[in-house]
Amino acid sequence: MTTTVAQQYKNYIGGEWVEPSGNEVRPDENPADTREILGLFPRSTAEDVNRAVEAAAEAFKTWRRTSGPQRSAILHKAANILEQRAQEIGEALTREEGKTIGEGVGEVLRGVAILRFFAGEPVRPIGEVFSATNPETFLWAERVPLGVVGVITPWNFPVAIPLWKLAPCIAYGNTAVFKPAELTPLTAHLITEVFIEAGLPAGVLNLVHGSGSVVGEAIARHPKVNAITFTGSGTVGRHVYQVASERGAKVQLELGGKNPVIIADDADLDLAVEIVTSGAFRSTGQKCTATSRVIVLEPVLKDFTAKLVERAQSLRVGPGIRPDTYMGPLVSEDQREKVLQYIEIGKQEGAKLLTGGTALSEGEYAYGYYVAPTVFADVEPQMRIAQEEIFGPVVGILRARTLDEAIAIANSVRYGLSASIVTRDIRKAFYFAREIEAGVVHVNSETAGAEPHVPFGGMKESSSFSREQGRAAMEFFTQVKTVYLDMPPAQ
Structure with a gap:
């Protein structure tokens, strides 16, 4: 095997690829042949997380007011770009995670379907009009974004799971701090490239590489992170839930199965x-x-x-x-x-x-x-x-x-x-x-596999009773605002 110098990658914060605050890096190896190093990725610090959260909080001020059709257009474009790069990203997925090339490309195409579904969400109804006791009151309830969302994802589906979290997060007007698994950082980098090319404004998506014990912990504890969506082990998930919920953050967990x-x-x-x-x-x-x-x-x-x-x-x-x-x-x-x-x-x-x-x-x-x-x-x-x-x-x-x-x-x-x-x-x-x-x-079909437009999640210790994907995603990524509008006196 020919030895080459591995590329060193960066975090993506506030619309720029930036160096991490520390010097520690982690090699991304091919589990089928560990002699192949796919890149060197940052082991970021809490300081990097803070920069990312601040960037996301600043971007939220304008992104939340971006029209549904504008958000929809960006997600549609991202879907098209991802489809064009399906073979390239599928091969990268296979080399860093180990699954077969058919499964790798198939997962990327599943990501395309996820993006296309959620590209439709910003232009679908997001509220209801009610009859008020006072006939002069216009009464409605609408779903509004949460703010900054921490997105913590595992290595086993490094394209599909991030996208079924990031797509609704962005579609409903939130901004994201994305921490992928350390074992699959390259696919996270490529996903981020897709969103950048699609025209996602600076700060809406921020990518911070690093360990769960440092980066994940900093996201869970940050006071400006209003919600966390997590997929991973039960032990880590329960810790994230405890830490984040204690300070009032909204938490969504998708955990294990048997x-x-x-x-x-x-x-x-x-x-x-x-x-x-x-x-x-x-x-x-x-x-x-x-x-x-x-x-x-x-x-x-x-x-x-x-x-x-x-x-x-x-x-x-x-x-x-x-x-x-x-x-x-x-x-x-x-x-x-x-x-x-x-x-x-x-x-x-x-x-x-x-x-x-x-x-x-x-x-x-x-x-x-x-x-x-x-x-x-x-x-x-x-x-x-x-x-x-x-x-x-x-x-x-x-x-x-x-x-x-x-x-x-x-x-x-x-x-x-x-x-x-x-x-x-x-x-x-x-x-x-x-x-x-x-x-x-x-x-009469296997236990694995899920359509992108229907709810996904488990019972008992497999989840936190919320559901991902489909319209059910709106339940987590939004909150309800009820508005009473009384007509002013006629002049």
Whole structure:
């Protein structure tokens, strides 16, 4: 491999690319081949956050008064630019996060769809007119922006998740301080470029690279940050919520999942295997909506298990940039070690390892963070591998005697993000949809995946009871102002 000098990147504050206040940088490495460094990114300080917040607060004074059609035009232009750069940004995403090139480009195109949806929001109705007791009173309620919003995003969807937060934030008249994950800073830089090229005014979007413990903490504590939207781990999310809500900020959390698929005894097993395989192993299982539990009715347990193991063993693992790769590496060494630790926990708990369970480190895998697709059987509901989020290519098979027992097992975790059932029986499908404790429910499709124009979010510890995407985003990114206008006396 040819060695090149890595480019050093900057923060974007107040309409300019600026040097951070400190000198510390972090290399952005390719998890498929760690010899490739994609760039050097700032490990910014609280001083950088303060500059960004001040810039956002100043820009809010005028951005909040920008007309809906003007905001709409900028978002439409951003969507067009992102579409034109889809291959370039998709490849960058694949190189720094690890998912396959098909998934990388697909995620960028999903971002295009998100931008186009929210480009329509500024020209849709934002209020209601009411009848007042006094016939001379004109009474209305309208939705108005919150102000400066802190946008803290994870590494697993470094284009889609920032855009489904930034697009409504901007569309409804707010300004943003954007802190992306340290593992995926390049895609955040490219997204910011798209907004700049689209003509977003200075200060409306500010990008600050750095760690969660420094940059994220400073955003959560800053008195001029009126709201925070966060996607990430439950531990960090609860800390952000506590810190920000204590000072009265509005907080939105999207956290983890332990998502089940129920295989009914009338299921098409070939379809079921493909649904589970895609849900569990696409993106190397690094999705909050990934399938991690398969609850199988006894009559089809043996046949389904054999088919799933065979399919898992057939998957092509390798660098995501290769077009024939089904599953790429994990995003980092820490993430790989976490997954391998959970595999050991599963074996110690008594689950039966059917395939995978090892790091891949020979030959083409020597410089990447690879783990073989892993399937456990004989998993019991109380086991840690059936209760805790692993965030890797590991799926456990659980046995159930009845549909009610399967649903009870599915509901026996603290999460409630997404869930699926595979069945030919419409009655079972409706019963499942009613009884399952999940914010996103699928029938005959995988647990992962969400349309950009409908609400997204979970129940229980998977969210803070708010929803993202679709018109539901307006509930978080705006507040209601009620106006009583009494007519002056006639002259």
